[in-house]
Amino acid sequence: MSVVSGPPRAVYTTAVETLAGRVVRALTGADDAFALTEVVSPESSPADHRAGLAAVRVLGADALAPFLVAGHPFSPDDAEVVAISIRTFPLPESAPAVSQDQDAETATFVRLLREWATGEVLSRLGAPGWACSYPVWAGAGARRERGWVAWAGMLAALSPLAVPGLDSALHADVRCSRMDVARGVTRAVLRRDHLTAARLVRWLAVCTDALMDPPFAVEPVVRQLELVAEPDPRLQLEITMARYGLEGEFDD
Amino acid sequence: MTDGVGSWVATAAQIAARALGWLKQAQHHFALPTDIPSDQLHPNEHIKPLNELALLTCLALREGSMGTRETQIASSLIEFAWAQLRQGEVLYEIQREQPIETYPLECYVWLARCGYRHPRLDELAAHLNRLRAGRVLEVVPNRALAVFNTDRQLGLPARVDPTVLTARTWLGGTPEPWAVDFLTLYGMTHTVFHLTDWGAYPDGLPKHLQRYLHAWLPAWLEVYLEAGDWDLVGELLIVGLCLREPDNTPYAWQALARAQLPDGLLPAKAGPVPTDAVKAFRDHYHPTVVVAIAGILALSHHLGAQTTR
Numbered sequence: 001m002s003v004v005s006g007p008p009r010a011v012y013t014t015a016v017e018t019l020a021g022r023v024v025r026a027l028t029g030a031d032d033a034f035a036l037t038e039v040v041s042p043e044s045s046p047a048d049h050r051a052g053l054a055a056v057r058v059l060g061a062d063a064l065a066p067f068l069v070a071g072h073p074f075s076p077d078d079a080e081v082v083a084i085s086i087r088t089f090p091l092p093e094s095a096p097a098v099s100q101d102q103d104a105e106t107a108t109f110v111r112l113l114r115e116w117a118t119g120e121v122l123s124r125l126g127a128p129g130w131a132c133s134y135p136v137w138a139g140a141g142a143r144r145e146r147g148w149v150a151w152a153g154m155l156a157a158l159s160p161l162a163v164p165g166l167d168s169a170l171h172a173d174v175r176c177s178r179m180d181v182a183r184g185v186t187r188a189v190l191r192r193d194h195l196t197a198a199r200l201v202r203w204l205a206v207c208t209d210a211l212m213d214p215p216f217a218v219e220p221v222v223r224q225l226e227l228v229a230e231p232d233p234r235l236q237l238e239i240t241m242a243r244y245g246l247e248g249e250f251d252d
Numbered sequence: 253m254t255d256g257v258g259s260w261v262a263t264a265a266q267i268a269a270r271a272l273g274w275l276k277q278a279q280h281h282f283a284l285p286t287d288i289p290s291d292q293l294h295p296n297e298h299i300k301p302l303n304e305l306a307l308l309t310c311l312a313l314r315e316g317s318m319g320t321r322e323t324q325i326a327s328s329l330i331e332f333a334w335a336q337l338r339q340g341e342v343l344y345e346i347q348r349e350q351p352i353e354t355y356p357l358e359c360y361v362w363l364a365r366c367g368y369r370h371p372r373l374d375e376l377a378a379h380l381n382r383l384r385a386g387r388v389l390e391v392v393p394n395r396a397l398a399v400f401n402t403d404r405q406l407g408l409p410a411r412v413d414p415t416v417l418t419a420r421t422w423l424g425g426t427p428e429p430w431a432v433d434f435l436t437l438y439g440m441t442h443t444v445f446h447l448t449d450w451g452a453y454p455d456g457l458p459k460h461l462q463r464y465l466h467a468w469l470p471a472w473l474e475v476y477l478e479a480g481d482w483d484l485v486g487e488l489l490i491v492g493l494c495l496r497e498p499d500n501t502p503y504a505w506q507a508l509a510r511a512q513l514p515d516g517l518l519p520a521k522a523g524p525v526p527t528d529a530v531k532a533f534r535d536h537y538h539p540t541v542v543v544a545i546a547g548i549l550a551l552s553h554h555l556g557a558q559t560t561r
């Protein structure tokens with residue numbers, strides 16, 4: 001990763017964008033090889049290395065998508081990068097599962113489920129010791145009480161879970177409530193919030209079920225986003241994953 | 253109205269009552285200029301406000317759901333509109349000079365339904381309805397549906413096939429709900445208004461379009477609530493109330509209640525309202541009419557007071 005200087009937030013943002021861009025290139029075949037050790041190198045400056053580890057945590061399971069869905073070989077060194085990132089940026093120990101603050105409760109929900117997804121993907125890639133049980137209190141219907149707008153917002157934050165192969169109570173909820181997700185996509189596109197739209201459309205792409213009535217075609221939204229969305233690497237990653245979830249392959 | 257549903261219906265009724273109050277005190281702004289011949293009056297500047305006033309008051313009287321004060325206001329406003337139109341003579345003179353224009357009868361229909369008739373205009377309408385010229389309307393489909401509803405309410409033969417027209421509207425195409433804009437949604441609302449005659453015939457809207465609207469109205473409502481486009485929010489609420497089984501949208505009514513000024517005016521958009529009364533009327537009478545209609549329909553749905561239709 002190139003040396004970046006500037007305020008910490010800018011350094012971390014750049015690190016996340018760089019990693020996201022590399023993931024996209026790996027997923028789309030623009031790069032033949034992908035290794036976390038090349039993106040997050042211990043030989044870089046301590047500040048850059050730390051920012052790179054933070055980027056791995058920010059992208060969560062999506063940082064592993066090239067290994068999981070695109071066939072790039074996952075090495076022990078890659079596993080070590082993820083392990084160091086988790087140790088460097090652990091979840092808050094006192095995160096409450098139930099709180100008086102709905103937003104705080106949702107934030108905890110999101111953190112724990114993203115952690116679960118990372119562990120699941122690591123397990124599937126053959127890295128032992130990271131699987132964690134799915135939170136008991138995150139069962140069917142969890143976090144639905146605040147309506148579809150809030151639920152869709154939470155789903156957007158959980159987009160790394162929307163990959164082929166992962167399944168959970170939340171995935172089952174999405175399969176049963178695709179209309180609410182489609183409403184979220186509609187709202188996001190109309191607000192020109194392409195990032196949220198792409199994150200939500202990932203869910204629709206992987207959580208398919210019986211046809212919706214009225215129907216909601218997912219592919220045209222993905223294509224729309226591909227054509228009009230800003231060239232932001234994180235956004236491109238979400239769109240790429242949506243396309244992957246939809247087709248499992250890419251148009252050249 | 254102590255239950256959850258009743259509380260938002262009470263809010264809706266209060267919004268409508270306030271809006272009617274503002275319209276009553278602003279009625280002089282609806283007056284037609286006295287120095288312009290009828291056929292030179294501007295359709296949008298002069299006739300449209302009176303048309304919308306007649307529509308609102310006709311619906312208020314049709315639904316019969318409002319209180320005594322509001323019903324009296326509605327009665328006085330429709331009397332005022334009829335007087336401004338010189339008991340229909342103004343509309344007759346326009347229609348006489350402009351036989352293919354549709355707006356004179358689109359205005360007249362609301363008054364006629366409340367018993368205000370102009371016999372020569374009725375005869376002219378029946379005559380024009382039979383002309384070949386009346387069957388080749390070069391207007392967009394949702395506008396042609398307004399003609400369909402006007403003919404239907406005046407008891408005239410349908411000049412256009414509503415099924416064919418509906419299929420040609422934006423709504424009839426059941427498009428991707430995210431591929432839409434403000435003006436298209438505005439047109440969509442009018443497709444629903446005309447097909448259902450403003451909620452009187454919910455089944456005038458095909459079932460698959462009812463399902464389409466149940467699915468996507470909530471998303472559009474959220475977007476335009478957030479944008480503070482109170483005019484379109486009001487129109488979308490009316491659409492919801494025109495469905496066979498309207499959805500409850502208490503959050504939208506609460507937002508409109510917050511947006512409505514103490515005197516009853518509802519701004520078209522979030523933002524300052526001109527202090528000049530003429531400008532305030534010009535910019536904001538329309539959303540105030542819209543929200544009054546929405547509130548009236550909400551209340552009548554709740555009360556089941558539709559037997560007078």
